[in-house]
């Protein structure tokens with residue numbers, strides 16, 4: 001099966017392919033090749049190190065979109081037991097782009113809400129590539145209210161390029177659906193732990209994307225606008241996305257610096273898809289630890305603290321008048 | 322220019338509140354063309370009619386202060402937080418530097434930011450009001466706009482006032498990155514607190530209102546009015562068109578179609594706005610013990 005190669009990986013992929021080709025040769029017949037192969041192996045290792053150890057913001061965005069990257073469903077399957085999926089917004093339909101489920105992690109019974117990208121093309125078409133329609137946000141909001149009613153903490157997984165921008169999405173009130181999520185989430189009297197696992201595209205991510213703790217994977221991003229769309233607005237050229245990705249301050253490091261994210265989950269060299277099990281397990285431990293530390297907080301204090309946390313975000317000047 | 326210098330300069334720049342003056346600030350006596358019916362109109366005549374075309378009812382853009390003056394009881398407006406302004410927290414320098422855009426917007430509008438806020442009375446009822454000025458970087462919401470809108474809700478909560486906002490915006494301000502996106506959550510949280518306290522919030526949507534501003538505090542009002550012909554949505558029409566790969570239906574995302582689709586309560590002409598908002602507040606405002614505005 002042809003593997004997926006990200007644009008910036010191409011030089012490395014070529015060397016790796018060459019190496020694989022050489023290793024298929026009959027070495028007994030070609031003893032003089034041994035040293036060359038060893039050299040090439042060292043070169044590949046070195047290139048891998050330099051290429052992956054300091055990814056640019058735009059390269060991180062590409063890693064966050066890698067098709068083999070672990071998705072919400074992978075976390076749900078690996079970390080949670082006794083999963084009961086809740087379907088539908090009780091008004092229009094069941095949007096496959098968002099999953100909501102009762103689930104148990106360690107000793108915590110929680111409500112999971114996540115953007116749901118597909119693993120295959122067919123799944124992705126059914127799930128609109130993880131871009132929710134209004135009914136998806138209304139389903140999420142329904143799940144939030146159920147969680148509040150029964151005192152279940154909420155754990156969300158962010159992985160969306162953004163809310164769906166179709167004609168019917170507009171007609172069914174996309175903006176209203178997102179806004180209601182924001183309002184409900186802001187005042188939810190249960191702990192809310194958010195994990196940015198891949199793409200964090202604008203309002204569609206934010207709708208389930210803030211709470212009492214924000215954990216970001218090293219190569220996840222969270223942005224006010226996609227780098228491509230930003231480049232189109234700024235330069236009328238989507239190809240200049242690398243520049244806008246740098247300007248937008250969308251990496252986990254930026255988010256910690258701006259007081260938005262709390263912790264960063266390191267990924268294996270090259271990205272989470274190189275060792276999904278390890279990354280998923282690490283996320284599980286961090287979610288459990290966040291839930292444990294929030295469990296003791298009084299619900300009134302929880303919403304008050306969440307408000308203060310939001311209240312503190314922003315940089316502006318003020319002169320008395 | 323350093324912020325402090327700019328503020329000093331702003332002091333010396335007299336800004337006049339002039340009810341009914343058109344957005345472009347042209348002096349009376351200038352002719353302007355109505356983009357809808359094409360008739361050439363005398364500026365003074367347009368200004369007297371709250372910048373509404375006397376022939377076809379087209380609503381010209383209004384600056385934020387004029388929006389407020391047209392909405393509240395005469396002389397009741399007292400501005401708050403006028404000193405809140407934007408900085409350039411990310412040193413956003415792609416294409417045009419953000420600091421330059423800010424400087425230009427301040428010079429053109431005489432405002433420190435796109436939001437103008439304060440206390441006022443509408444039909445004698447105490448309100449906290451705000452209006453967004455589209456001339457200021459498309460009235461996009463960054464930290465300062467988010468802060469000012471949040472403070473409107475907090476002021477209303479503290480003083481038991483209703484909130485009335487006149488909203489136009491291109492959305493979240495991308496030059497402040499995630500700080501802007503988070504203002505959506507911040508303003509929505511403030512609106513939710515007001516709602517929990519049983520105090521009313523009336524939104525008036527004007528042309529155009531999009532993106533993160535629609536999808537946050539705007540869409541959380543108890544009662545929503547829109548000016549005739551105002552375009553309101555989440556995704557911009559061009560993006561929607563690219564997504565569906567066919568042309569958009571006539572009237573897409575207009576105030577009138579938003580009423581049809583259940584997102585807006587009523588299309589209200591500018592001249593009727595004060596009365597309609599006042600009537601709504603009469604229903605929704607909690608009784609005040611010996612209250613005054």
Ligand SMILES: [Zn+2]
Nearest residue numbers: 355358374377
């Ligand atoms: Zn006209």
